[in-house]
Amino acid sequence: MSLISPWRADFPALDALEREGQTYLDSAATAQKPQALIDAMAHYYANGAANVHRAQHLPGAKATQAFEDSRRKAGEWLNAGSSGQIVFTHGATSAFNLLAYGLEHLFRAGDEIVISALEHHANLLPWQQLARRHDLKLVVLPLTAQGVIDDEAAAALITSRTRLLAVSQLSNVLGTWQPVAQLVALARARGALTVIDAAQGIVHGRHDVQALGCDFYVFSSHKLYGPDGVGVLFGRHEALAQLHHWQFGGEMVLQAGYQDATFRPAPLGFEAGTPPVSGVIGLGATLDYLNDINHVAAAEHEARLHELLCAGLLLREGVRLVGDPQVALASFVVEDVHNADLAHLLTEQGIAVRAGHHCAIPLISSLGLSGAIRVSLALYNDSTDLERLFNALDQALELLR
Ligand SMILES: Cc1ncc(COP(=O)(O)O)c(C=O)c1O
Incomplete structure (x- = not known):
């Protein structure tokens, strides 16, 4: 055939x-890029690069507009409800690290973090290291012979001690979809926060974070045919409000003195320093392309x-x-x-x-x-x-x- x-x-x-x-x-490692992305990034560089959210001048205003348009498109791609729930990071890995540091204050010794046996290091090591820092227990959900998280075992292992569940939507090794909707429902019923690693899942089909009901949903642009150096972290408003700031610097600040400072809420409060402007614009063009096919x-x-x-x-x-x-x-x-x-x-x-x-x-x-x-x-x-x-x-x- x-x-x-x-x-x-x-x-x-x-x-x-x-x-x-x-x-x-090898597209599960990184995907090739559509001409639409190449054109958008070339256009940005050929017509005036500028920093976002800080300059009054025209190039700065245009870059900020394009950057925020991409945030809106990413929110629409996930049916996030509002673009204020989309934080741009430097990739999926940096989003998981942001979460593991930003949520650290919620954990007490003996609390449990539940992951699964098939997690990529990016959704394992930040939680493992968090667990080691605070004497938490990392609980690992087993798999069936088909390579799917065992739902009966999950029902027994996700308990009132679970503070956070972090699982993959689609395994990067096994190519199996995981029952993330059921796991999220189970974890939320026990009062736990939920994190979905959508680095692979995002590429196949359309996903609706409101229907899924998770607190956080993470993917990297480069696997979804977009530029590298850009990650997308969706967080429900209530979940983002629980995140402590973890990287400090320009643009995430409201007021700063020598001894103290106050910080912006999400999303800008979690985008310290100059973000990957061209990459975010390229991601917007990629999403336009994908919307059209x-x-x-x-x-x-x-x-x-x-x-x-x-x-x-x-x-x-x-x-x-x-x-x-x-x-x-x-x-x-x-x-x-x-x-x-x-x-x-x-x-x-x-x-x-x-x-x-x-x-x-x-x-x-x-x-x-x-x-x-x-x-x-x-x-x-x-x-x-x-x-x-x-x-x-x-x-x-x-x-x-
Ligand atoms: C399932 C899964 N999670 C997380 C990641 C990490 O993505 P990145 O390296 O873009 O941060 C990958 C990348 O291979 C992945 O396949």
Whole structure:
């Protein structure tokens, strides 16, 4: 079956990569960018860069307007209700660190933070270190054999001692959707704060933070076809009001003296210093682009490609999928073959996939693996990319066996 992506031509890097003999199948690490983003950022730099929220002059006013337009678009993308609930950070990782420091004052020794066994280090280590600083207990929700957080175990482990739940919406290793709506409902009923790591989930389908009911929802622009260096932290007004300021500097301040200062509320109070202005503007242009494409068709295209990917991998002798991937990516191992050796041979043939622990060492170790190869798809991939992958895989396996 041949599957052509009608969106491929919107991403000029795909042609450039092809000229270099590269097949890009690592979009879960970072996605290629649409021309609309490149144009918007080039326009900003070519027509006058300026700092935001501080200058009276025209370039400053234009930059501030474009920056705040992007905040509105990000809020609309998530159905946040109001753009005042959108804080721009420097990425998902910096948003989790902001939360782990900003909420620190709410925890007492013995309180529990609940995460799951599949968390990316970005949504594990900030909580782990918080727990170590305050003698908290980090409770880890187990997974089913399919790689989904076990809801029965969750019902037993999320208790009145739980102060915060932080879980991924879509696993970056297993490609499995997690029952985040149920977990959020459970945690909120026990009085806990809820944080959703949407770094992967945001890329697939549309998500509604009001319907989800979470307190915080985090993603990185660069995985959603946007620029790097930009993260989006949604927080409900009531939840943001509980955050203490944690980074201090320009623009987050209301009044400052030598001995004391007062600070702005969210969102600006959590955007100390010069924010990534061009990146935020680029994210706005990316969201405009994504709003214009046919979502149903894009989701169907990705689903068909994913089926082809999983079926093609399973056809190869000795290949085993890690978990039961549902969308956009598949991690696999091959019997008697080290993933690093295989990755090396794939790289030599121009196949850009990711090998190793995928920033989830505890998960990979708990599965008894030293690593896995992850193939990840985006709306610009088509079936020729998979044919190239499978040809390269066959050649590599022939050499390794
Ligand atoms: C599930 C998940 N969470 C968090 C992150 C961290 O994102 P960033 O490196 O953009 O901060 C990633 C990145 O790979 C991820 O896949």
